[in-house]
Amino acid sequence: MSDAIRNPAGPIELEARDLSVLYGETRALKYVSLSIPDRKVVAFIGPSGCGKSTLLRCFNRMNDLIPDVKIEGEALFQGRNLYGAGVDAVDVRRRIGMVFQKPNPFPKSIYDNVVFGPKINGYKGDFGELVERSLRQAALWDEVKDRLQSNALALSGGQQQRLCIARALAVEPEVLLMDEPASALDPIATQKIEDLIYELKQDYTVVIVTHNMQQAARVSDHTAFLYMGEVIEYGPTNELFTNPREERTEAYITGRFG
Amino acid sequence: MTEPANDGVVVPAGSSALGEGRPATQFVRPTFAGLRPPSANIASFEAPNVPPHPAAQRDPSRFAPRITQRRLIASGFAALCLFATLIGVVVLAALLFDIVRDGAGKLNWSMLTGFPSRFPDRAGIGPALAGSAWVLLLTALLAFPLGVGTAIWLEEYAPRNRWRRLIEMNIANLAGVPSIVYGILGLALFVRLMALGRSLLAAGFTLALLILPVIIIASQEAIKAVPRTIRLGAYALGATRWETIKHQILPMALPGIMTGTILALSRAIGEAAPVILVGALGFVAFIPTNPSDQYTVLPFQIFNWVSRPQTAFHEVAAAASIVLLVLLLSMSAVAIWLRNKYTRRS
Numbered sequence: 011m012s013d014a015i016r017n018p019a020g021p022i023e024l025e026a027r028d029l030s031v032l033y034g035e036t037r038a039l040k041y042v043s044l045s046i047p048d049r050k051v052v053a054f055i056g057p058s059g060c061g062k063s064t065l066l067r068c069f070n071r072m073n074d075l076i077p078d079v080k081i082e083g084e085a086l087f088q089g090r091n092l093y094g095a096g097v098d099a100v101d102v103r104r105r106i107g108m109v110f111q112k113p114n115p116f117p118k119s120i121y122d123n124v125v126f127g128p129k130i131n132g133y134k135g136d137f138g139e140l141v142e143r144s145l146r147q148a149a150l151w152d153e154v155k156d157r158l159q160s161n162a163l164a165l166s167g168g169q170q171q172r173l174c175i176a177r178a179l180a181v182e183p184e185v186l187l188m189d190e191p192a193s194a195l196d197p198i199a200t201q202k203i204e205d206l207i208y209e210l211k212q213d214y215t216v217v218i219v220t221h222n223m224q225q226a227a228r229v230s231d232h233t234a235f236l237y238m239g240e241v242i243e244y245g246p247t248n249e250l251f252t253n254p255r256e257e258r259t260e261a262y263i264t265g266r267f268g
Numbered sequence: 269m270t271e272p273a274n275d276g277v278v279v280p281a282g283s284s285a286l287g288e289g290r291p292a293t294q295f296v297r298p299t300f301a302g303l304r305p306p307s308a309n310i311a312s313f314e315a316p317n318v319p320p321h322p323a324a325q326r327d328p329s330r331f332a333p334r335i336t337q338r339r340l341i342a343s344g345f346a347a348l349c350l351f352a353t354l355i356g357v358v359v360l361a362a363l364l365f366d367i368v369r370d371g372a373g374k375l376n377w378s379m380l381t382g383f384p385s386r387f388p389d390r391a392g393i394g395p396a397l398a399g400s401a402w403v404l405l406l407t408a409l410l411a412f413p414l415g416v417g418t419a420i421w422l423e424e425y426a427p428r429n430r431w432r433r434l435i436e437m438n439i440a441n442l443a444g445v446p447s448i449v450y451g452i453l454g455l456a457l458f459v460r461l462m463a464l465g466r467s468l469l470a471a472g473f474t475l476a477l478l479i480l481p482v483i484i485i486a487s488q489e490a491i492k493a494v495p496r497t498i499r500l501g502a503y504a505l506g507a508t509r510w511e512t513i514k515h516q517i518l519p520m521a522l523p524g525i526m527t528g529t530i531l532a533l534s535r536a537i538g539e540a541a542p543v544i545l546v547g548a549l550g551f552v553a554f555i556p557t558n559p560s561d562q563y564t565v566l567p568f569q570i571f572n573w574v575s576r577p578q579t580a581f582h583e584v585a586a587a588a589s590i591v592l593l594v595l596l597l598s599m600s601a602v603a604i605w606l607r608n609k610y611t612r613r614s
């Protein structure tokens with residue numbers, strides 16, 4: 011794979027340099043290098059256990075929370091190593107938000123879910139305005155504006171997931187990491203999340219892990235295909251899906267394995 | 269407050285190690301051949317005039333994350349928790365040290381197997397140890413099936429109505445009743461009414477009642493923790509409720525049930541108050557051989573010796589305490605081992 015493909019044009023928001031993740035003795039991610047451009051959507055695809063979630067979690071240091079995990083190499087955010095000296099994981103996670111596979115709203119009101127992050131981060135503006143802004147960004151405002159004080163767990167799965175996105179956006183991150191954000195949702199809710207991702211890249215760099223190749227093709231600008239902890243192929247999404255360079259990529263996207 | 273840095277990044281004064289955010293730039297929607305435009309084929313779910321994306325006006329000065337200060341508070345809290353833990357550990361260590369210093373000298377084989385005596389040097393805990401073992405066995409035989417049965421009925425069979433709630437509430441309350449009250453109940457019910465007299469059986473019954481609520485609650489929690497999908501999976505294969513319980517639920521809940529039961533039994537063999545009421549003796553010069561025999565138990569033997577004036581007896585009591593502690597710690601160790609084995613499997 012040539013450097014031109016690993017390093018897309020434009021300003022680079024996130025970058026992995028010879029990044030490895032070891033769980034005990036197993037190397038779950040093997041010397042991965044790739045760049046993620048600013049304000050683009052990048053999808054990670056690959057069979058279960060290929061390391062795509064592990065790679066995603068390196069970018070906001072969520073792997074720190076797993077015991078016996080060791081990270082080698084560098085993960086850069088706007089040119090600075092996320093694992094460098096003096097970099098605080100708490101600071102990293104405010105700047106690089108994350109949405110998980112299963113919607114995980116706090117068992118509190120919709121309003122409280124959104125304001126938790128801004129509150130702990132010393133938000134100085136008007137909270138009512140912030141909540142409306144965040145919920146609008148997540149395309150949820152119109153559905154919940156009359157019941158902001160009701161419990162978030164009463165929302166449908168798709169609404170809960172959009173609330174989790176609103177919650178993540180409320181702290182004004184620069185990057186949004188999404189770990190299979192639609193895999194637990196029905197097609198309509200999935201469509202809404204996908205449309206949302208498309209909207210979000212106006213202001214955010216979005217990295218999405220997905221099992222759904224149509225989804226990767228629909229929402230992403232660039233796609234990385236991972237297999238056994240390595241990046242097999244990385245390039246513009248339409249090229250990777252219509253004209254893959256690697257045989258294993260083609261085998262995977264045509265459903266011959268994985 | 270801000271000054272332009274290289275590549276157009278605006279870095280406010282006093283920024284973090286990561287620096288601060290990129291300024292918003294004009295967005296040009298890219299197009300790729302072969303990709304459908306989102307929302308082209310689905311009804312719009314948003315109000316038509318959405319305000320401009322506010323993060324386009326992303327402004328780090330709206331936040332004051334004060335990471336250092338929050339980190340400090342976080343470390344302070346961790347230190348406080350460590351301190352709380354250390355207090356418990358230190359007190360326990362002091363207790364152990366004190367007992368071992370007093371009693372280790374008296375600890376030997378003849379003390380473990382010998383009979384009580386007027387002379388501290390000859391006094392042994394043989395009958396008390398045997399009595400505790402008997403009581404433990406009888407209590408376990410009674411409390412385990414009753415407790416687990418109740419828990420299964422409450423969790424798997426009982427209709428979810430107010431009666432079930434009432435029963436559960438009462439069981440929870442019973443778990444908090446002082447043990448001496450169980451002693452009084454045992455005296456009236458088992459010793460007098462059922463005429464069991466001052467027998468091991470009466471003590472076993474009384475202690476079984478005492479720990480029954482704890483076993484029920486622990487077993488209920490263990491059964492509740494079995495995921496609903498396991499039950500559904502078994503029912504979907506045509507299993508009856510009993511088959512589901514026997515083959516799926518109980519095996520998964522058993523380590524939790526065993527842990528709760530062992531901890532409850534540890535409590536039972538450490539109890540002195542109720543066994544005194546139901547008639548444990550202070551001086552037993554024989555090893556009990558069947559459940560209708562008279563008996564004494566370790567905690568009561570210790571209590572008996574400690575209340576004597578001679579310091580030599582206090583040393584024997586300390587030695588007996590070591591034996592009791594070793595017994596309790598090994599029971600807890602088994603409970604922990606079971607729990608770890610269970611956690612590793614799931």
